[in-house]
Amino acid sequence: MQGLIFLTIEQGLAFSVMAIGVYISFRILNFADLSVDGSFPLGAATAASLIAAGVNPYMATLAAFIAGMAAGAVTGLLNTKAHISELLSGILTMTALYSINLRIMGKSNLPLLNERLIITDEPLNAMMVFGIILVVLIVLLYAFFYTEIGLAIRALGSNPKMLISLGINTDGLKVLGLSLSNGLVALSGSLIAQYQGFADVGMGIGTIVIGLASVIIGEMLIGGSGILRSLISVAAGSIIYRMAISLAMRAGMPPTDLKLVTAVGVILILTLPQFKGIAKFKRPVIEPAGKVQKAER
Amino acid sequence: MLELIGIHKSFNRGTVDEVQVLKGINLKINDGDFVTLVGNNGAGKTTLLNIIAGSLFPDEGKVLIDGVDVTNLPEYKRGRLIGRVFQDPLMGTAPSMTINENMALALKRGKRLGFKWALGGNTKAMIKDSLETLSLGLEERGRAGVGLLSGGQRQAITILMATMAEPKLLLLDEHTAALDPRAASLISELTERIVGETGVAAIMVTHNLSSALSMGNRLIMMEGGMIALDAKGDEKKRLTHEELLAMYV
Numbered sequence: 024m025q026g027l028i029f030l031t032i033e034q035g036l037a038f039s040v041m042a043i044g045v046y047i048s049f050r051i052l053n054f055a056d057l058s059v060d061g062s063f064p065l066g067a068a069t070a071a072s073l074i075a076a077g078v079n080p081y082m083a084t085l086a087a088f089i090a091g092m093a094a095g096a097v098t099g100l101l102n103t104k105a106h107i108s109e110l111l112s113g114i115l116t117m118t119a120l121y122s123i124n125l126r127i128m129g130k131s132n133l134p135l136l137n138e139r140l141i142i143t144d145e146p147l148n149a150m151m152v153f154g155i156i157l158v159v160l161i162v163l164l165y166a167f168f169y170t171e172i173g174l175a176i177r178a179l180g181s182n183p184k185m186l187i188s189l190g191i192n193t194d195g196l197k198v199l200g201l202s203l204s205n206g207l208v209a210l211s212g213s214l215i216a217q218y219q220g221f222a223d224v225g226m227g228i229g230t231i232v233i234g235l236a237s238v239i240i241g242e243m244l245i246g247g248s249g250i251l252r253s254l255i256s257v258a259a260g261s262i263i264y265r266m267a268i269s270l271a272m273r274a275g276m277p278p279t280d281l282k283l284v285t286a287v288g289v290i291l292i293l294t295l296p297q298f299k300g301i302a303k304f305k306r307p308v309i310e311p312a313g314k315v316q317k318a319e320r
Numbered sequence: 321m322l323e324l325i326g327i328h329k330s331f332n333r334g335t336v337d338e339v340q341v342l343k344g345i346n347l348k349i350n351d352g353d354f355v356t357l358v359g360n361n362g363a364g365k366t367t368l369l370n371i372i373a374g375s376l377f378p379d380e381g382k383v384l385i386d387g388v389d390v391t392n393l394p395e396y397k398r399g400r401l402i403g404r405v406f407q408d409p410l411m412g413t414a415p416s417m418t419i420n421e422n423m424a425l426a427l428k429r430g431k432r433l434g435f436k437w438a439l440g441g442n443t444k445a446m447i448k449d450s451l452e453t454l455s456l457g458l459e460e461r462g463r464a465g466v467g468l469l470s471g472g473q474r475q476a477i478t479i480l481m482a483t484m485a486e487p488k489l490l491l492l493d494e495h496t497a498a499l500d501p502r503a504a505s506l507i508s509e510l511t512e513r514i515v516g517e518t519g520v521a522a523i524m525v526t527h528n529l530s531s532a533l534s535m536g537n538r539l540i541m542m543e544g545g546m547i548a549l550d551a552k553g554d555e556k557k558r559l560t561h562e563e564l565l566a567m568y569v
Contacts, residue, residue, distance in 0.1 A: 053473070171433040174421055181414035185422075188373070189481070190399030190429050249467065 028182045029150060031269045036153035036260030037214040038233070042261040043254060044207030045234025050253070052200045053180035057113030057231055058098040061120025062091045064227035067216035068127040071135055074217070080141045082212045085122070091209020092202040094120060099198030124188060124224050131224045140217040147160025149218060156214070160207070161254045168250045176200045229282045236289050239263035321521050322349040322372065322489055329367055329382035341367045343545040345381070354515050355523045356532040358567060359542035365525045369491050369541070372523070374398040383487060397516040400430035401480030403520070405475070405495040412478030415467030419458060419477060422466055426481035450480055454510065472503025476510055483514050490515065492524040506533065529564050541567060
Protein backbone atom coordinates (compact mmCIF):
# COMPACT_ATOMS: atom_id res chain seq x y z
CA MET A 24 0.00 0.00 0.00
CA GLN A 25 2.78 2.39 0.98
CA GLY A 26 4.58 1.59 -2.26
CA LEU A 27 1.44 2.38 -4.19
CA ILE A 28 1.12 5.77 -2.49
CA PHE A 29 4.70 6.66 -3.42
CA LEU A 30 4.12 5.56 -7.00
CA THR A 31 1.00 7.68 -7.16
CA ILE A 32 2.71 10.75 -5.75
CA GLU A 33 5.62 10.37 -8.16
CA GLN A 34 3.25 10.16 -11.09
CA GLY A 35 1.21 13.05 -9.75
CA LEU A 36 4.32 15.23 -9.45
CA ALA A 37 5.39 14.50 -13.02
CA PHE A 38 1.87 15.09 -14.35
CA SER A 39 1.43 18.26 -12.32
CA VAL A 40 3.95 19.99 -14.60
CA MET A 41 1.51 19.26 -17.43
CA ALA A 42 -1.44 20.44 -15.35
CA ILE A 43 0.34 23.75 -14.73
CA GLY A 44 0.86 24.06 -18.48
CA VAL A 45 -2.86 23.52 -19.04
CA TYR A 46 -3.62 26.02 -16.27
CA ILE A 47 -1.54 28.65 -18.06
CA SER A 48 -3.35 28.27 -21.38
CA PHE A 49 -6.78 27.57 -20.02
CA ARG A 50 -7.00 29.86 -17.03
CA ILE A 51 -4.39 32.58 -17.39
CA LEU A 52 -4.54 33.04 -21.17
CA ASN A 53 -8.19 32.01 -21.42
CA PHE A 54 -7.28 29.92 -24.45
CA ALA A 55 -8.75 26.41 -24.81
CA ASP A 56 -5.58 24.93 -26.29
CA LEU A 57 -5.95 21.36 -27.56
CA SER A 58 -2.41 21.17 -28.93
CA VAL A 59 -1.30 19.82 -25.54
CA ASP A 60 -2.57 16.38 -26.62
CA GLY A 61 0.24 16.49 -29.17
CA SER A 62 2.89 18.35 -27.21
CA PHE A 63 2.80 15.88 -24.31
CA PRO A 64 3.94 12.92 -26.49
CA LEU A 65 6.18 15.36 -28.40
CA GLY A 66 8.14 15.92 -25.20
CA ALA A 67 8.24 12.18 -24.52
CA ALA A 68 9.35 11.39 -28.08
CA THR A 69 12.00 14.11 -28.15
CA ALA A 70 13.55 13.13 -24.84
CA ALA A 71 13.36 9.39 -25.48
CA SER A 72 14.93 9.58 -28.95
CA LEU A 73 17.74 11.82 -27.75
CA ILE A 74 18.42 9.67 -24.71
CA ALA A 75 18.38 6.52 -26.87
CA ALA A 76 20.89 8.25 -29.15
CA GLY A 77 23.20 8.76 -26.19
CA VAL A 78 22.52 12.43 -25.43
CA ASN A 79 22.85 13.59 -21.81
CA PRO A 80 19.41 13.03 -20.21
CA TYR A 81 19.27 16.55 -18.76
CA MET A 82 19.92 18.04 -22.18
CA ALA A 83 17.31 15.70 -23.66
CA THR A 84 14.75 16.84 -21.08
CA LEU A 85 15.55 20.47 -21.81
CA ALA A 86 15.21 19.73 -25.54
CA ALA A 87 11.73 18.32 -24.86
CA PHE A 88 10.76 21.61 -23.19
CA ILE A 89 12.06 23.60 -26.17
CA ALA A 90 10.26 21.32 -28.67
CA GLY A 91 7.04 21.89 -26.74
CA MET A 92 7.59 25.64 -26.82
CA ALA A 93 7.95 25.48 -30.60
CA ALA A 94 4.69 23.53 -30.86
CA GLY A 95 2.91 26.11 -28.70
CA ALA A 96 4.32 28.90 -30.84
CA VAL A 97 2.84 27.23 -33.94
CA THR A 98 -0.61 27.15 -32.34
CA GLY A 99 -0.20 30.78 -31.29
CA LEU A 100 0.87 31.88 -34.77
CA LEU A 101 -1.99 29.97 -36.41
CA ASN A 102 -4.40 31.80 -34.15
CA THR A 103 -2.90 35.29 -34.21
CA LYS A 104 -1.36 35.56 -37.69
CA ALA A 105 -3.45 33.13 -39.75
CA HIS A 106 -6.60 34.10 -37.81
CA ILE A 107 -7.67 30.49 -37.30
CA SER A 108 -9.96 29.93 -34.31
CA GLU A 109 -8.46 28.87 -30.98
CA LEU A 110 -9.91 25.36 -31.05
CA LEU A 111 -8.98 24.68 -34.66
CA SER A 112 -5.44 26.05 -34.23
CA GLY A 113 -4.91 23.60 -31.39
CA ILE A 114 -6.46 20.70 -33.27
CA LEU A 115 -4.30 21.39 -36.34
CA THR A 116 -1.11 21.46 -34.28
CA MET A 117 -2.15 18.34 -32.39
CA THR A 118 -2.87 16.46 -35.61
CA ALA A 119 0.35 17.55 -37.27
CA LEU A 120 2.31 16.57 -34.15
CA TYR A 121 1.04 12.98 -34.39
CA SER A 122 3.05 12.48 -37.59
CA ILE A 123 5.96 14.52 -36.27
CA ASN A 124 6.12 12.40 -33.12
CA LEU A 125 6.18 9.21 -35.21
CA ARG A 126 9.00 10.67 -37.30
CA ILE A 127 10.99 11.64 -34.21
CA MET A 128 10.67 8.17 -32.70
CA GLY A 129 10.82 6.28 -36.00
CA LYS A 130 8.22 3.88 -34.63
CA SER A 131 5.13 4.08 -32.47
CA ASN A 132 6.81 2.96 -29.25
CA LEU A 133 10.33 3.67 -28.12
CA PRO A 134 11.58 1.83 -25.01
CA LEU A 135 14.28 3.29 -22.75
CA LEU A 136 16.10 0.22 -21.53
CA ASN A 137 19.30 0.59 -19.51
CA GLU A 138 19.74 4.22 -20.52
CA ARG A 139 20.98 6.92 -18.18
CA LEU A 140 17.95 9.01 -17.20
CA ILE A 141 17.44 12.01 -14.92
CA ILE A 142 15.94 9.56 -12.41
CA THR A 143 17.32 6.28 -11.07
CA ASP A 144 15.64 3.15 -9.76
CA GLU A 145 16.58 3.92 -6.17
CA PRO A 146 13.58 4.30 -3.88
CA LEU A 147 12.28 7.86 -3.57
CA ASN A 148 14.72 9.12 -6.20
CA ALA A 149 12.00 9.93 -8.73
CA MET A 150 9.93 11.63 -6.06
CA MET A 151 12.88 13.82 -5.11
CA VAL A 152 13.84 14.71 -8.69
CA PHE A 153 10.27 15.44 -9.78
CA GLY A 154 9.61 17.33 -6.55
CA ILE A 155 12.65 19.56 -7.08
CA ILE A 156 11.68 20.22 -10.70
CA LEU A 157 8.14 21.12 -9.66
CA VAL A 158 9.21 23.46 -6.87
CA VAL A 159 11.77 25.21 -9.08
CA LEU A 160 9.15 25.61 -11.83
CA ILE A 161 6.54 27.01 -9.45
CA VAL A 162 9.01 29.54 -8.04
CA LEU A 163 10.17 30.58 -11.53
CA LEU A 164 6.60 30.88 -12.85
CA TYR A 165 5.48 32.80 -9.78
CA ALA A 166 8.31 35.28 -10.34
CA PHE A 167 7.67 35.41 -14.08
CA PHE A 168 4.02 36.35 -13.65
CA TYR A 169 5.07 39.43 -11.66
CA THR A 170 7.42 40.75 -14.34
CA GLU A 171 6.17 43.27 -16.88
CA ILE A 172 5.75 40.61 -19.56
CA GLY A 173 4.18 38.15 -17.12
CA LEU A 174 1.73 40.77 -15.93
CA ALA A 175 0.80 41.57 -19.52
CA ILE A 176 0.18 37.87 -20.24
CA ARG A 177 -2.20 37.73 -17.26
CA ALA A 178 -3.97 40.85 -18.49
CA LEU A 179 -4.29 39.28 -21.94
CA GLY A 180 -6.48 36.51 -20.56
CA SER A 181 -8.43 38.94 -18.42
CA ASN A 182 -9.03 41.86 -20.79
CA PRO A 183 -7.22 41.84 -24.16
CA LYS A 184 -8.93 45.04 -25.29
CA MET A 185 -7.33 46.94 -22.43
CA LEU A 186 -3.86 45.81 -23.52
CA ILE A 187 -4.45 46.96 -27.09
CA SER A 188 -5.63 50.35 -25.89
CA LEU A 189 -2.47 50.57 -23.76
CA GLY A 190 -0.41 50.18 -26.93
CA ILE A 191 0.72 46.62 -26.18
CA ASN A 192 0.90 44.02 -28.96
CA THR A 193 -1.22 41.09 -27.81
CA ASP A 194 -0.14 38.68 -30.59
CA GLY A 195 3.39 38.28 -29.31
CA LEU A 196 2.19 37.81 -25.74
CA LYS A 197 -0.27 35.12 -26.79
CA VAL A 198 2.41 33.23 -28.72
CA LEU A 199 4.77 33.50 -25.76
CA GLY A 200 2.13 32.29 -23.29
CA LEU A 201 1.18 29.31 -25.43
CA SER A 202 4.86 28.45 -25.92
CA LEU A 203 5.40 28.45 -22.20
CA SER A 204 2.29 26.33 -21.62
CA ASN A 205 3.18 23.72 -24.25
CA GLY A 206 6.82 23.72 -23.17
CA LEU A 207 5.72 22.67 -19.69
CA VAL A 208 3.37 20.02 -21.09
CA ALA A 209 6.18 18.59 -23.22
CA LEU A 210 8.54 18.68 -20.25
CA SER A 211 5.98 16.68 -18.30
CA GLY A 212 5.76 14.20 -21.21
CA SER A 213 9.52 13.72 -21.09
CA LEU A 214 9.40 13.08 -17.33
CA ILE A 215 6.64 10.51 -17.73
CA ALA A 216 8.50 8.76 -20.57
CA GLN A 217 11.57 8.43 -18.37
CA TYR A 218 9.47 7.34 -15.41
CA GLN A 219 7.59 4.60 -17.23
CA GLY A 220 10.58 3.62 -19.39
CA PHE A 221 9.13 4.27 -22.83
CA ALA A 222 7.61 6.88 -25.09
CA ASP A 223 4.45 5.99 -26.97
CA VAL A 224 2.79 7.93 -29.76
CA GLY A 225 -0.63 7.43 -28.17
CA MET A 226 0.30 8.61 -24.67
CA GLY A 227 -1.05 12.13 -25.21
CA ILE A 228 -4.68 11.22 -25.83
CA GLY A 229 -6.85 12.99 -23.27
CA THR A 230 -4.04 15.20 -21.92
CA ILE A 231 -6.28 18.27 -22.04
CA VAL A 232 -9.07 16.54 -20.08
CA ILE A 233 -6.68 15.17 -17.45
CA GLY A 234 -5.04 18.58 -17.14
CA LEU A 235 -8.43 20.23 -16.84
CA ALA A 236 -9.53 17.68 -14.23
CA SER A 237 -6.41 18.49 -12.18
CA VAL A 238 -7.02 22.23 -12.49
CA ILE A 239 -10.64 21.93 -11.39
CA ILE A 240 -9.93 19.51 -8.54
CA GLY A 241 -7.20 21.82 -7.28
CA GLU A 242 -9.42 24.88 -7.49
CA MET A 243 -12.33 23.15 -5.77
CA LEU A 244 -10.35 21.69 -2.90
CA ILE A 245 -7.78 24.45 -2.33
CA GLY A 246 -8.54 27.33 -4.67
CA GLY A 247 -8.05 30.91 -3.63
CA SER A 248 -6.76 33.78 -5.66
CA GLY A 249 -3.19 34.77 -6.31
CA ILE A 250 -0.77 33.15 -8.72
CA LEU A 251 1.30 31.23 -6.17
CA ARG A 252 -1.73 29.70 -4.54
CA SER A 253 -3.23 28.76 -7.89
CA LEU A 254 -0.02 27.08 -9.06
CA ILE A 255 0.21 25.08 -5.85
CA SER A 256 -3.43 24.09 -5.96
CA VAL A 257 -3.14 22.89 -9.57
CA ALA A 258 -0.11 20.76 -8.66
CA ALA A 259 -2.01 19.37 -5.67
CA GLY A 260 -5.03 18.76 -7.89
CA SER A 261 -2.88 16.66 -10.18
CA ILE A 262 -1.63 14.49 -7.31
CA ILE A 263 -5.15 14.10 -5.92
CA TYR A 264 -6.41 13.12 -9.36
CA ARG A 265 -3.73 10.39 -9.60
CA MET A 266 -4.68 9.11 -6.17
CA ALA A 267 -8.35 8.93 -7.09
CA ILE A 268 -7.46 7.03 -10.27
CA SER A 269 -5.19 4.56 -8.52
CA LEU A 270 -7.84 3.94 -5.85
CA ALA A 271 -10.40 3.31 -8.57
CA MET A 272 -8.06 0.86 -10.26
CA ARG A 273 -7.42 -0.94 -7.00
CA ALA A 274 -11.15 -1.21 -6.61
CA GLY A 275 -11.25 -3.05 -9.92
CA MET A 276 -11.62 -0.39 -12.59
CA PRO A 277 -9.97 -1.65 -15.81
CA PRO A 278 -7.18 0.75 -16.95
CA THR A 279 -8.82 0.94 -20.36
CA ASP A 280 -11.75 2.80 -18.80
CA LEU A 281 -9.47 5.53 -17.41
CA LYS A 282 -10.24 8.21 -20.00
CA LEU A 283 -13.97 7.51 -19.92
CA VAL A 284 -14.03 7.78 -16.14
CA THR A 285 -11.99 11.00 -16.23
CA ALA A 286 -14.27 12.59 -18.81
CA VAL A 287 -17.39 11.54 -16.91
CA GLY A 288 -15.81 12.86 -13.72
CA VAL A 289 -15.16 16.27 -15.26
CA ILE A 290 -18.72 16.33 -16.63
CA LEU A 291 -20.13 15.49 -13.20
CA ILE A 292 -18.04 18.14 -11.44
CA LEU A 293 -19.27 20.71 -13.92
CA THR A 294 -22.94 19.75 -13.95
CA LEU A 295 -23.80 18.52 -10.45
CA PRO A 296 -23.71 21.96 -8.77
CA GLN A 297 -26.61 22.99 -11.00
CA PHE A 298 -28.93 20.80 -9.00
CA LYS A 299 -30.02 22.28 -5.72
CA GLY A 300 -29.23 20.23 -2.67
CA ILE A 301 -26.09 18.80 -4.20
CA ALA A 302 -24.75 22.29 -4.72
CA LYS A 303 -22.08 22.26 -2.06
CA PHE A 304 -19.36 23.67 -4.22
CA LYS A 305 -19.48 26.77 -6.25
CA ARG A 306 -19.71 25.76 -9.89
CA PRO A 307 -16.21 25.90 -11.36
CA VAL A 308 -16.05 28.49 -14.09
CA ILE A 309 -15.12 26.93 -17.39
CA GLU A 310 -16.11 29.70 -19.74
CA PRO A 311 -13.42 32.27 -20.41
CA ALA A 312 -13.77 35.31 -18.18
CA GLY A 313 -14.43 37.59 -21.13
CA LYS A 314 -17.52 35.64 -22.10
CA VAL A 315 -18.85 35.64 -18.56
CA GLN A 316 -18.48 39.40 -18.47
CA LYS A 317 -20.54 39.75 -21.60
CA ALA A 318 -23.34 37.75 -20.03
CA GLU A 319 -23.33 40.04 -17.01
CA ARG A 320 -23.89 43.15 -19.02
CA MET B 321 -2.05 67.62 -33.37
CA LEU B 322 -4.78 65.44 -34.90
CA GLU B 323 -5.84 65.93 -38.47
CA LEU B 324 -8.52 64.02 -40.36
CA ILE B 325 -8.60 64.52 -44.12
CA GLY B 326 -11.58 63.40 -46.21
CA ILE B 327 -12.53 60.39 -44.07
CA HIS B 328 -15.14 58.13 -45.67
CA LYS B 329 -16.37 54.92 -44.11
CA SER B 330 -19.19 52.57 -45.03
CA PHE B 331 -20.21 49.22 -43.65
CA ASN B 332 -21.40 46.22 -45.71
CA ARG B 333 -20.00 47.77 -48.84
CA GLY B 334 -21.42 46.48 -52.10
CA THR B 335 -24.44 44.82 -50.50
CA VAL B 336 -28.03 45.99 -50.16
CA ASP B 337 -27.29 46.71 -46.51
CA GLU B 338 -24.57 49.23 -47.32
CA VAL B 339 -24.57 52.14 -44.86
CA GLN B 340 -22.43 55.19 -45.38
CA VAL B 341 -21.46 56.15 -41.86
CA LEU B 342 -18.88 58.84 -42.50
CA LYS B 343 -19.14 61.02 -45.59
CA GLY B 344 -15.98 63.03 -45.88
CA ILE B 345 -14.91 64.22 -42.45
CA ASN B 346 -12.30 66.99 -42.36
CA LEU B 347 -11.21 67.98 -38.89
CA LYS B 348 -8.20 69.53 -37.26
CA ILE B 349 -7.71 69.34 -33.52
CA ASN B 350 -5.02 71.45 -31.90
CA ASP B 351 -2.85 70.78 -28.88
CA GLY B 352 -4.82 71.42 -25.72
CA ASP B 353 -8.22 71.27 -27.43
CA PHE B 354 -10.94 69.61 -25.38
CA VAL B 355 -13.69 68.74 -27.85
CA THR B 356 -17.14 67.57 -26.86
CA LEU B 357 -18.73 65.56 -29.64
CA VAL B 358 -22.52 65.26 -29.85
CA GLY B 359 -25.04 63.96 -32.35
CA ASN B 360 -27.85 61.47 -32.91
CA ASN B 361 -27.37 57.76 -32.57
CA GLY B 362 -25.98 56.63 -35.91
CA ALA B 363 -24.44 60.02 -36.69
CA GLY B 364 -21.01 58.36 -36.83
CA LYS B 365 -19.45 59.58 -33.57
CA THR B 366 -18.21 56.21 -32.36
CA THR B 367 -17.09 55.19 -35.85
CA LEU B 368 -15.06 58.37 -36.01
CA LEU B 369 -13.45 57.61 -32.66
CA ASN B 370 -12.72 54.05 -33.79
CA ILE B 371 -11.03 55.36 -36.92
CA ILE B 372 -8.91 57.77 -34.90
CA ALA B 373 -7.94 54.96 -32.52
CA GLY B 374 -7.29 52.44 -35.29
CA SER B 375 -9.99 49.93 -34.33
CA LEU B 376 -11.44 50.64 -37.78
CA PHE B 377 -9.75 51.77 -40.95
CA PRO B 378 -11.30 54.37 -43.28
CA ASP B 379 -12.30 53.50 -46.85
CA GLU B 380 -10.84 56.81 -47.97
CA GLY B 381 -8.99 59.62 -46.32
CA LYS B 382 -6.07 60.08 -43.95
CA VAL B 383 -5.47 60.29 -40.22
CA LEU B 384 -2.47 62.37 -39.16
CA ILE B 385 -1.13 62.67 -35.65
CA ASP B 386 1.45 65.44 -35.23
CA GLY B 387 1.80 65.49 -38.99
CA VAL B 388 2.60 61.77 -39.23
CA ASP B 389 0.29 59.63 -41.35
CA VAL B 390 -1.06 56.90 -39.05
CA THR B 391 -3.96 55.84 -41.28
CA ASN B 392 -2.70 52.27 -41.60
CA LEU B 393 -0.99 51.97 -38.23
CA PRO B 394 -2.50 49.04 -36.26
CA GLU B 395 -4.54 49.80 -33.18
CA TYR B 396 -1.97 48.66 -30.62
CA LYS B 397 0.72 50.88 -32.15
CA ARG B 398 -1.62 53.85 -32.04
CA GLY B 399 -2.38 52.94 -28.43
CA ARG B 400 1.08 54.32 -27.64
CA LEU B 401 -0.15 57.78 -28.62
CA ILE B 402 -3.81 57.58 -27.67
CA GLY B 403 -5.47 56.95 -24.33
CA ARG B 404 -9.01 55.65 -24.46
CA VAL B 405 -11.93 55.28 -22.07
CA PHE B 406 -14.98 53.30 -23.16
CA GLN B 407 -18.62 53.48 -22.18
CA ASP B 408 -18.47 50.11 -20.44
CA PRO B 409 -16.54 50.59 -17.20
CA LEU B 410 -15.47 46.93 -17.40
CA MET B 411 -13.53 47.44 -20.62
CA GLY B 412 -10.65 49.52 -19.38
CA THR B 413 -9.32 47.32 -16.60
CA ALA B 414 -8.37 43.66 -16.13
CA PRO B 415 -10.72 42.31 -13.42
CA SER B 416 -8.58 39.37 -12.32
CA MET B 417 -5.67 41.63 -11.44
CA THR B 418 -5.08 44.10 -8.62
CA ILE B 419 -5.33 47.90 -8.89
CA ASN B 420 -1.53 48.17 -8.65
CA GLU B 421 -1.02 45.60 -11.40
CA ASN B 422 -3.45 47.31 -13.75
CA MET B 423 -1.85 50.70 -13.16
CA ALA B 424 1.67 49.28 -13.57
CA LEU B 425 0.74 48.12 -17.06
CA ALA B 426 -0.69 51.53 -17.88
CA LEU B 427 2.63 53.13 -16.90
CA LYS B 428 4.27 51.02 -19.61
CA ARG B 429 2.21 52.58 -22.40
CA GLY B 430 4.44 53.12 -25.39
CA LYS B 431 7.42 51.42 -23.76
CA ARG B 432 8.87 47.97 -24.33
CA LEU B 433 7.90 45.34 -21.80
CA GLY B 434 10.78 43.46 -20.22
CA PHE B 435 11.57 40.94 -17.51
CA LYS B 436 11.86 43.61 -14.83
CA TRP B 437 9.53 43.47 -11.81
CA ALA B 438 6.35 45.16 -12.86
CA LEU B 439 5.89 46.70 -9.41
CA GLY B 440 9.55 47.26 -8.62
CA GLY B 441 11.48 50.46 -8.00
CA ASN B 442 9.33 53.50 -7.35
CA THR B 443 6.41 52.18 -9.42
CA LYS B 444 4.27 51.49 -6.34
CA ALA B 445 4.90 54.98 -4.98
CA MET B 446 4.00 56.54 -8.33
CA ILE B 447 0.78 54.53 -8.46
CA LYS B 448 -0.11 55.52 -4.91
CA ASP B 449 0.45 59.21 -5.64
CA SER B 450 -1.67 58.91 -8.73
CA LEU B 451 -4.50 57.14 -6.89
CA GLU B 452 -4.44 59.79 -4.16
CA THR B 453 -5.48 62.41 -6.69
CA LEU B 454 -8.80 60.58 -7.06
CA SER B 455 -9.66 61.13 -3.35
CA LEU B 456 -11.61 57.86 -3.40
CA GLY B 457 -9.45 56.15 -0.80
CA LEU B 458 -8.21 53.71 -3.44
CA GLU B 459 -4.57 54.49 -2.62
CA GLU B 460 -4.95 52.23 0.43
CA ARG B 461 -6.42 49.41 -1.66
CA GLY B 462 -3.69 48.88 -4.25
CA ARG B 463 -3.69 45.14 -3.64
CA ALA B 464 -7.45 44.76 -4.07
CA GLY B 465 -8.73 42.99 -7.15
CA VAL B 466 -10.18 45.39 -9.70
CA GLY B 467 -13.11 43.01 -10.24
CA LEU B 468 -14.32 43.89 -6.73
CA LEU B 469 -14.66 47.62 -7.43
CA SER B 470 -17.78 49.48 -8.51
CA GLY B 471 -18.27 50.72 -12.06
CA GLY B 472 -17.50 54.29 -11.00
CA GLN B 473 -14.30 53.30 -9.25
CA ARG B 474 -13.23 51.24 -12.23
CA GLN B 475 -13.95 54.09 -14.61
CA ALA B 476 -11.95 56.48 -12.40
CA ILE B 477 -9.00 54.09 -12.53
CA THR B 478 -9.42 53.73 -16.29
CA ILE B 479 -9.14 57.52 -16.73
CA LEU B 480 -5.96 57.55 -14.66
CA MET B 481 -4.61 54.65 -16.70
CA ALA B 482 -5.51 56.38 -19.95
CA THR B 483 -3.67 59.57 -19.01
CA MET B 484 -0.83 58.65 -16.63
CA ALA B 485 1.71 57.81 -19.34
CA GLU B 486 1.07 61.14 -21.07
CA PRO B 487 -0.61 60.18 -24.33
CA LYS B 488 -0.96 62.79 -27.07
CA LEU B 489 -4.70 62.33 -27.37
CA LEU B 490 -7.47 61.15 -25.06
CA LEU B 491 -10.64 59.59 -26.49
CA LEU B 492 -13.67 59.36 -24.21
CA ASP B 493 -16.60 57.43 -25.66
CA GLU B 494 -19.72 58.19 -23.56
CA HIS B 495 -17.59 57.22 -20.60
CA THR B 496 -20.15 58.34 -18.00
CA ALA B 497 -23.24 56.91 -19.71
CA ALA B 498 -23.27 53.59 -17.86
CA LEU B 499 -22.76 55.11 -14.41
CA ASP B 500 -25.24 56.25 -11.76
CA PRO B 501 -25.72 60.06 -11.55
CA ARG B 502 -23.31 60.49 -8.65
CA ALA B 503 -20.56 58.42 -10.18
CA ALA B 504 -21.18 60.12 -13.52
CA SER B 505 -20.70 63.60 -12.08
CA LEU B 506 -17.62 62.43 -10.20
CA ILE B 507 -16.13 61.04 -13.40
CA SER B 508 -17.00 64.23 -15.29
CA GLU B 509 -15.25 66.38 -12.68
CA LEU B 510 -12.27 64.06 -12.74
CA THR B 511 -12.14 64.24 -16.53
CA GLU B 512 -12.12 68.05 -16.51
CA ARG B 513 -9.46 68.15 -13.82
CA ILE B 514 -7.13 65.64 -15.48
CA VAL B 515 -7.53 67.14 -18.95
CA GLY B 516 -6.94 70.59 -17.44
CA GLU B 517 -3.86 69.53 -15.50
CA THR B 518 -2.20 67.47 -18.22
CA GLY B 519 -3.28 69.66 -21.13
CA VAL B 520 -3.82 66.53 -23.23
CA ALA B 521 -5.96 67.02 -26.34
CA ALA B 522 -9.26 65.23 -25.76
CA ILE B 523 -12.39 64.24 -27.64
CA MET B 524 -15.40 63.33 -25.52
CA VAL B 525 -18.51 61.78 -27.04
CA THR B 526 -21.60 62.47 -24.95
CA HIS B 527 -25.37 62.49 -25.14
CA ASN B 528 -25.59 64.77 -22.13
CA LEU B 529 -26.03 68.25 -23.62
CA SER B 530 -25.26 70.05 -20.35
CA SER B 531 -21.87 68.37 -20.07
CA ALA B 532 -21.29 68.93 -23.78
CA LEU B 533 -21.86 72.66 -23.19
CA SER B 534 -20.16 73.05 -19.84
CA MET B 535 -17.06 70.96 -20.54
CA GLY B 536 -14.28 71.61 -23.02
CA ASN B 537 -13.43 74.55 -25.28
CA ARG B 538 -14.92 73.26 -28.49
CA LEU B 539 -18.19 71.56 -29.43
CA ILE B 540 -18.70 69.50 -32.55
CA MET B 541 -22.04 68.15 -33.65
CA MET B 542 -22.22 65.32 -36.16
CA GLU B 543 -25.21 64.55 -38.30
CA GLY B 544 -25.59 61.87 -40.95
CA GLY B 545 -21.87 61.23 -41.20
CA MET B 546 -20.87 64.88 -41.54
CA ILE B 547 -19.86 67.66 -39.19
CA ALA B 548 -22.92 69.87 -38.76
CA LEU B 549 -21.50 72.32 -36.24
CA ASP B 550 -18.03 73.17 -35.01
CA ALA B 551 -18.24 75.82 -32.28
CA LYS B 552 -14.98 77.04 -30.76
CA GLY B 553 -14.16 79.32 -27.84
CA ASP B 554 -16.63 82.18 -27.42
CA GLU B 555 -18.95 80.78 -30.03
CA LYS B 556 -19.27 77.64 -27.90
CA LYS B 557 -19.74 79.71 -24.71
CA ARG B 558 -22.68 81.54 -26.26
CA LEU B 559 -24.35 78.30 -27.37
CA THR B 560 -27.42 77.41 -25.28
CA HIS B 561 -29.04 74.14 -24.41
CA GLU B 562 -32.15 75.06 -26.44
CA GLU B 563 -30.18 76.03 -29.52
CA LEU B 564 -28.27 72.80 -29.39
CA LEU B 565 -31.38 70.70 -28.86
CA ALA B 566 -33.08 72.41 -31.81
CA MET B 567 -30.23 71.32 -34.05
CA TYR B 568 -30.91 67.64 -33.48
CA VAL B 569 -32.88 66.41 -36.45
